[in-house]
Amino acid sequence: MCRDEISIDYLGYVYDCDFNQIMNLLAKTPDGENLTVAKLLEAGSLDLINKVQTVAYCYGCTAGTGSNCGGALV
Numbered sequence: 001m002c003r004d005e006i007s008i009d010y011l012g013y014v015y016d017c018d019f020n021q022i023m024n025l026l027a028k029t030p031d032g033e034n035l036t037v038a039k040l041l042e043a044g045s046l047d048l049i050n051k052v053q054t055v056a057y058c059y060g061c062t063a064g065t066g067s068n069c070g071g072a073l074v
């Protein structure tokens with residue numbers, strides 16, 4: 001999910017994926033500010049997201065190739 005989708009909450013805050021949204025782990029700008037839809041529209045680019053916020057549950061997801069997130073068991 002974090003490879004080709006983002007999640008946005010009702011206040012306009014942006015998350016790298018829905019897991020991060022549930023955990024309230026917001027996407028950050030390169031300056032470390034919380035990313036919002038308004039900031040993305042102002043920049044006109046998704047390049048504001050230059051680092052995905054990762055935590056321990058990413059090992060169970062691995063962005064589509066793990067055991068969750070639409071991935072497959074291998």
Ligand code: SF4
Nearest residue numbers: 001002017058061063
């Ligand atoms: S790898 Fe981590 S950040 Fe990426 S979609 Fe999965 S849980 Fe989200």
